Amino acid sequence: MPPPGVCLNILNERHEKEGRGSVSNPDKFLDQDFKKLHQYCLMNEFRFIDGMFPPECSSIGDGLLHQNELARIVWQRPRIMVKDPRFILGGVSRFDFRQGRLGNCWFLASIGALTFQDDIKKHIIPQEQSFQKDYAGIFHFRFWRFGKWVDVVIDDKLPTIDGRLIFVDSQTPNEFWAALMEKAYAKVCGSYANMNAGSVSEALMDFTGGIHMTFKLNEAPADLWDIMFRAARSKSLMGCGTPAGVSQENILPNGIVEGHAYAITGITQVMSNNCPVRLIRLFNPWGQGEWKGDWSDKSSKWQTVSPEDRTACLSIRDDGEFWMSMEDFCKSYSDMDICSTSLGFLNASTDCQWTYKFHGGRWVTGTTAGGCLNHTGSFWTNPQYHIKLEALKGECANDNDKNLLVSLMQKSDKRNRHLDSNFNIGFSIFSVPPEYKGRVGKFPAEFFMRKPEASSKSFLNAREVMEFFRLDPGEYIIVPSTFNPNETASFILSTFSKTDSHLDEKSIDSWTITKPSPTDKLNDNNSKVTLFQKYTDQYEEVDAEQLQRLLNENLLQGNSSGFGLDTCRSMVALMDLSVTGHLNRHEFLRLWDRVATYREIFYRTDISKTGDLSLSELRNAMIAAGMQISDSMLNLMALRYGSKGNLTLESFVSLMLRLECMSKVFEKLSDGKGIYLQAHEWMHLSMYS
Incomplete structure (x- = not known):
């Protein structure tokens, strides 16, 4: 019998203080230890079968395939499928894979962006794995999940029909890192079916553990290209999506797929007829199907640039990757995501360093789920966080840009990704006046009768709500909440600030009990x-x-x-x-x-x-x-x-x-x-x- 959940929570808190769940020391997903399992299989000379994500229809999930197709599925190891299977063949590239029967273009587009960042890539896809040396039918991958890194163990049995992979497959038939990585993420989500439909930002965050920003391209800031240019030169991942069409993944005459996710794989500027042109390179995770307009592979526009730029940029292949102008990009796509472990790309100056803080919390019906400010009697019961912002120094002191980013993310408590029900979430920020400074414990209801200094623009039914602010040095209270009271959910509150900052929960344990005198009739x-x-x-x-x-x-x-x-x-x-x-x-x-x-x-x-x-x-x-x-x-x-x-x-x-x-x-x-x-x-x- 496992220990009770309270015990496990205490262990988790201790593990976090010891650094468990960090990049260098990921937690063991479902308590499966890859090294121990691998060694055990080698010693006993058998191939690993994962009982936590078994090679059965339950791991495929509901509604993805017809019953007659499910009956035809055979779970095969790569060594049975091909003569000389390789985990990685000639390095990890965005051109290695093609999307299969699963609607997870959001996940595969994010992998396409990931392949450019060697440090992140090698962490998520441990390179020492092999079908040749110490092979035992067991592999592992690492993902960031709601505040901590986890190491996910899988067996290498992959679902096939008539000997062919059902889901993602490789452009080179004997390379399997992409199919195995997809299986590991399906395990995290609960099944392959639970990966069907999603957002690029979700996978980008799970690959970096960083903060993500979404830009609506119909209201993009004037300096968006500059931001993207700096992000491309930092360790940032970028992706984008097209508006939904009449039918799912309909291909327009210009070659763009409606309701589809793409990776952003390049940002550059070229001189065309002595005029600068800003270009964006995109990748379709189908591994084929490209833009047909200006600056596409066969566009005459390429004849207007220097031979050096043409050689450096142009690749005439139907491999799913293409260039387009910034203007066409903003017209063709609805939103764009940047995900990074640092927000340095937001500033033209490199002197401003961002400080990251985060806290995990929970709204619970009746106790800490007070709802939004409309509910004056219960709003104060929400979790409260005290943040102190120091004055900007150096070159940043003359910077009038926003200096605080606040992110509120709903945390999944379920193995089945599609069973998660997001609430409408948001947050409010209140300035702490002198008379409240130094106060211990939660601030009372009357404190929140004042107008907030800042807040999220709206309450959204989304995994994450994020806003940028410009706040003066001082002390503030951040109150995350659901829109309605009595909605139970876990969350992560994160802040990025340009100055040193201190983020603490305004909730403490104090065990002093001052008992009133009882008034019962037996008073002697x-x-x-x-x-x-x-x-x-x-x-x-x-x-x-x-x-x-x-x-x-x-x-x-x-x-x-x-x-x-x-x-x-x-x-x-x-x-x-x-x-x-x-x-x-x-x-x-x-x-x-x-x-x-x-x-x-x-x-x-x-x-x-x-x-x-x-x-x-x-x-x-x-x-x-x-x-x-x-x-x-x-x-x-x-x-x-x-x-x-x-x-x-x-x-x-x-x-x-x-x-x-x-x-x-x-x-x-x-x-x-x-x-x-x-x-x-x-x-x-x-x-x-």
């Missing part, structure tokens, strides 16, 4: 002792069953359902100093005071008078108890102790007792930083508490 010890003695055994102690009767008969009011036996067993375990399974008089008095206190808080914060605490009321109850807790802890409490978005009195009391006791455990056993427990100590503590 003699009355409490008398009550206790009515339920004790001959040893003047109570067990869980006796405690259950005592509490239910003397503490509850209204329509409360009563304390369950398991809840009372937990109370006894938490308060039982002698570890006997019973509470003596002193232990009971300690418990009674706490239960009465938390009951007082419960009814005081039950504003709706329903006899339950809503999850928003739970936050108020925590504040009434004098406690500041992080959003992540509040979310866990809501999931563990809530039912259909509400907490009963019994659940709230159990929650508060456990929270108080566990903080005392840490205080007593820790060295101020952490706890070391031997195995038997851990088991005793965790099993009886």
Whole structure:
């Protein structure tokens, strides 16, 4: 049995601090270790079969092929298909592959852009793999997925019909890196069918882990070509798409395919009849089909440039790659994406360095999913992030360009890419006035009654929302949100700034509890002792069953359902100093005071008078108890102790007792930083508490 998810989350946080998930130390996707699996297969002399993405129809997915085609699929290893299979033959090139039966031109166009960046390419496609040396039928690739790099293991069984690959295949029949890379990405998406349709930006980000910018070409900035020119000379990947037509992937008379993705593979300027002409080179992942207008392979325009430019640029082959002017590019394509690990290409000056920060967070129904600013009562409950921007220095100090990029990305929580449902997301940025500076914990609702300093232009149903701003030096609060409240999703908030910046979550854990004085009728010890003695055994102690009767008969009011036996067993375990399974008089008095206190808080914060605490009321109850807790802890409490978005009195009391006791455990056993427990100590503590 695997450890619980909370344990895995703690491990993931530790791994991130240790650098796991970084470029140099990618995480193991689905916990599969390529080196160990490879070595195991070699030692036992058998070929790897991936049980996590098996060579079966389930890995093809639904709706992609007809049933009669699925029945004809044979999963074959390259060694069966051809005599001399090679992983890479003569280097990785955009001309190596052709799109197959899968509508993943967005993915293949991104691969076309990737082939120009050797460092990124070698990281994603480990070059040491081979069908000759140490072959065991196992391969691996690396992708960036929502904040971390993952190493993805696959077997080399590929789906074929009549001996031919169904999906991407190679221009050279015995080269297989592209087909295997496609299979690895299909595994990440959940199936091949889940790669059907997508955006270039998604794959570009998964190849770089960088920030992406989308330009709508019908409203392109005047300096777009300059930006593209600088991006082409940095480690940036670029792609673009055409507007959708009447039918999917319809070929226009000018050779451009409607609703199709292309890679941008070159930017140059030539002199034509003594006039400068700006040219864009594009690549069709079909491996054929090209533009037929000006500056195409057979255009007479090439006779107007120097022989040197013609030799350097012109290639007359139907290989899917062609040149066109910047003007025709903006007319023929609807959008263009640039993805890079650095935003230096945005500035003509090379002195400005961008600082990157990011945080992962989560909106949870009832606790941290407050919706947009329209929802004034709940907006403040959204995750809040404090950012401090320093003053620009040097040449950047005279730069009037925008100095902060904010990106909000919805994070996938599902293996099946097409089961992800994006919400409309956006963010607001508020300036922090002097009276709020240094404040600990989340800012209250009244703070957000002011007008935001900046915000995303709109809330979009998209994987990512990104905006550029020009902000003065100072402190700000960034609040990411969904448009509607109570929409649960994970997200990544990223910032790029031209100055040193500090990005911190405005949500902390503080375990100090200041209890109000209870106002129950048993406000003196003699009355409490008398009550206790009515339920004790001959040893003047109570067990869980006796405690259950005592509490239910003397503490509850209204329509409360009563304390369950398991809840009372937990109370006894938490308060039982002698570890006997019973509470003596002193232990009971300690418990009674706490239960009465938390009951007082419960009814005081039950504003709706329903006899339950809503999850928003739970936050108020925590504040009434004098406690500041992080959003992540509040979310866990809501999931563990809530039912259909509400907490009963019994659940709230159990929650508060456990929270108080566990903080005392840490205080007593820790060295101020952490706890070391031997195995038997851990088991005793965790099993009886």
